[in-house]
Amino acid sequence: MSAFKKLNRRDFMLMTGKAAGTLVIGTSLASCAVSNRADTAKKQGADGEASSAGKLSSTTEGDLGVFVNISATGDVDIICHRAEMGQGILTSVPQIIAEELGADWERVTAVLGNADARYGNQNTGGSASIRLHIEHIRQMGAVARDMLEHAAADVWAVEKNSVKTEQHHVVHAKTGRKLGFGELALSASKLPIPDAKTLTLKESSEFSIIGTDVKLQGLEKILTGQAIYAQDIQLPGLLIASIERPPVVGGKVKSFDAAEAKKVAGVVDVIRLKDREFPTNVNPVSGVAVLANNTWAAVEGRKKLKVEWEHGDNADHNSDVYKADLIKKVNARAKPVRLEGADIYAHDFDATKTVEATYTVPYHHHMSMETPAATAVIDDNGRCQVWSGTQAPQWGKGLVFAELGLDAEKDADKVEFNTTLMGGAFGRKSKNDFTIEAVELAKASGQPVKVVWSREDDVQHGFYHSIAANYFKAELNDDKRCDYWLQRVAAPPIGWIFDNTATYLSDGDLSLGFADAPFDVPNMAFENQEVSTHVRTGWLRSVGNINNAFGLGSFVDELADKAGISTRQMWMNLMGEDRIFDPRKEGFEGYTHYGQKGEEHLLDISRFKAVLNEVTQKSNAEESLPDGQGWGISVAASFNSYAAAATKVAVIDGTVEVLEMHTAIDCGLIITPDRVVSQMEGAMIMGLSMTLESEITVKDGKIVQNNFYDYPVSRINKVPSLHVHLIRSDKAPGGVGEPGLPPILPSIVNAIFHASGTRVRNLPVAKVLRV
Amino acid sequence: MVQITLNGKIMSLDADPAMPLLYAIRDIAQLTGTKFGCGLGLCGACTVHLDGQAIRSCVTPLSAAIDKRVTTIEGLANGINVETPMHPVQEAWLDNKVPQCGYCQPGQMMSAAALLASNSAPTDDDIDTAMQGNICRCGTYPRIRKAIKQAAKTLQSNQSNAVNAREQEVQS
C-alpha cells in the first residue's frame, strides 16, 4: 500500500492550525520504527497507563507523519510533527523534504504540527527523529516532486522523464520551458499519488540542501522576542497556578490551611489536587494549588499556605546511604546479562596484572532554562484546549483524555493539544505531569489555567538521571590486551515509574553503553544488580550512557596506565580487528539497538577507531605537557552515532582549570552541519558542569537542591575554547542530540588524572578538588 | 496604577508597585520576550534595560521603574537602526546562529547590548565578566563570545560613519 495521501482542507486545518494550500500531501511513518524510548517504557510494564495514553507507541496504517503543502503562489509549508527543543529539528526535517522536492529554501516555511494521532509517533526523544525516519521523510519530498513533474509533462505533452525539478521549478531541458511549483500545484493535486517504491531518491552527490547550512527556521522570532514558549501563552481571563507539592515521592497532603493565602490580593482560589497512587507513572504528584490573576500573586499566595504532609514510604531515602549501598551491591555477584567464554568466577585473577575499580555518578537534573509550564481551558461543552511545551504531545494528549474521562476515539474532537516551542527539555519534558496539572485545575476551577513551575519546583519534582554505580575488573595479558573481563551495574531503573515492582535495569537500559561494550576479549561477564527505587527516575540526555561511558572510559584509562600504553592504544587493543559488532551475537541477546530494526546501524569498530584517532590528532592529545597539565580522551557510541572527546586541564594546588575541549563526531549522513556542531558544543558544556560540580542529593526523601546556586551549571567564564570535528559520511544517519555527552565525562576525569595523579571515581569532581 | 515608559511608550500598569518588574512586563503589559529562569537574580533570563542599564527584572520591583525607561528585547532595535528591525547585537546573533532553544537569548542579548554601550571593544575577559550572570543551559557560550565581538565591530563602524557624516555636515 502507499502510505502517502492527499489531504482534505479540514483535516489539514485541524492538524496544523493553518489554512491548506492547493497541493497537500501527507505521509505515514507507520511502517517505520517508533521511538525507542516509548518502546522501552512499554516493555517496562507501562501497559496499563501507557496504552490508555492512547498512541504512546502504536501507529496505525492511516497515520500521517509529515506534510508538504504547496500553495498556488508557490509557497511551500512543510509540517514538522516532531517537537523542537533547541536541537533544530524544525529546520532539519523540512531540509530533507526540500532536497528531494527540489524546492528553493527561501520559499519553505516550517510549521510545528499539533498533537494528532494521525501524525504517527510524535514522542521526540532518543535522538530518533531523523535516524529512524529519514527514508520516509525523503520519500515524502520525492512523491510531491514526482507529481509536479507529471503535471508539467502533461502541460507540455512530453515524456515525464524528459523533465526535471530545479530550484522550485519543473524544467524541460530540451526546450528550456519552465513552470513554477505554484503554477503546477493545482494540476498536480488532481493526479494520483505514485507508489513511493517506484521513485528514485537523489544520490548523495546530488545533494544541494542536505548537508548545507541553510537559514534556520524560526530564528528571527527568537531574536526579536516573538517566539512562543509554553510559559508565554496568554488567554483572556487566564489564571496562573503555583503548586505546593509533596516533598517526598508518594507523599500526600494531610491537611492544609488556605486562609492567609486567600487574603493575598490577586489570589482567586486555592485547590487541592487529587492524590495519585503508585506507580507514579508520569502523573502529577498532587499537592495544593494557588490560583491567581497574575504570577506574582500566585507565588506570594503560595508562600502563605500552610500544608501538613504525610510523607509515605520514601521518607527514609538518603542518597549518601543509598550510594554506599549501591557500591556494596555492585561489588557483589549479580544477574548475568552477557556471558562470553569461560566462567569468569572460575578464573584466578593475577593481582599484579589486574585492575579493579568502582565508579559512581549522582542523581542529575535536566535544568532546562524554561521551567515546565502548560495551559488548559475547558469550554461549556466539555471541549478541552491545551498548550504545552512537551516532547511527547500525543502521549500527553492520551493522558488528557484519560484525565477527563473521555474516549480517545469517540471523543477525538474534544481535546485540542497545541505544542509550543520548548526552552530546553533534555528528556524532562517527555513527561506530561505538568500538562495534566493544568487540565485538572482548569476542570476544577472552571477557568483557563496556566500552571507555571518555579525553578525550585523544577529542581525538586523532576525525573532524575539515575544515581549509578559501575564496577569493572580486568586482567591484562603480556600483549597488553585483556583475556578476562567482569563488569556490573547497579542503578534504579526508569521502568520503576511505570511498574514499581521493577528492581532491575531493563534490556533497553543495558543497551545504553553497558552490555554492548564492543570488545574482543575472550572471557567476559556483564551483570545487572537488583536495587530499590525511591525517587522518580527519568530519561536525561543520553540516559544510562552517562554513567556507563563514565565508568568504562575511566576504566580503560586506568588499564592503559597499568599497561604503560596510551589510552587510545588500550581502546584499540580491547576493540580488536575492524568488524561489524552485533551484541546479540556476542552473548547479549536482549540488545535493543536504539529501536533500529535494520543491519546498517550495527556497531562498526572502524568508526569507533576513526573518531578516536580524529580527536587525538586534531587536538594533539598525545603531545607531552608541562607538569600540572594533562589530556584525557574517551569514546562512546550511542544512538547510532560515534563520538570521541579530548579534554585538556591544568590542576594547580588542587584547583582544576579546563583549558580546551574537542569532540569528533561521526553521525553518518549530516543534514544540518551547523546544528550538529551546536549540539556537540552544548554537550561539552553540559558535560563540564555534570562532571565537575553538579549533583542532586536526597535527604529524608526530599531533594536537597533548589536553584542555580546549589545545582550549578556551566557559566560562560568556566567554558574553555571548544572544537568540533565532523566526520563526513554517507552512512545511515545516527542521532545528534545525545551522543556528544557520554565521552565528555571520562575525558575530563582522565585529564585530571594525567595532570595530577588524582583519580576521581566518584562524581562530581568538586568533592575532592576545587573547580 | 503605576506609570513607566516601556519600549518608548508611556504606560499605566494596574499592578502592585511591589510586584517584580518581570511579572509586570509579562503578565500585565503582556510582553513575553522577557523570560523567567530562576526568580533570584541568578540566571539573567529576565534581563531588561532600566535607563540603559542591564538589570534583573525578577528581583527589581515595579516601583523602581517609575518614571524610568524600561527596554525589553521587543524594543531593543528601536531607534538604533531604521533599515532593519534588528539591533546590531541581534544581527550578530543571527549571523552566528547563536540560539539553540532560544529561551535564554533575549536576556543574553540585553546583557550584551548593555555591555557594548559601555565598552565598545570588549576583550574575552570583559565578555566573561559581563556575561557570567546569564546562563545558557543549551551551551551557546562560544557563539555568544563571537557574536559580541562582531556586534562591537558593527557598532564601531556605525559610530565612525556617524562621526564622518557629522563632520561632513559641519564642513559643508
Ligand code: FES
Ligand atoms: S529569572 Fe531573573 S535572573 Fe533568573
Ligand code: FES
Ligand atoms: S539557547 Fe537554550 S538556554 Fe540558551
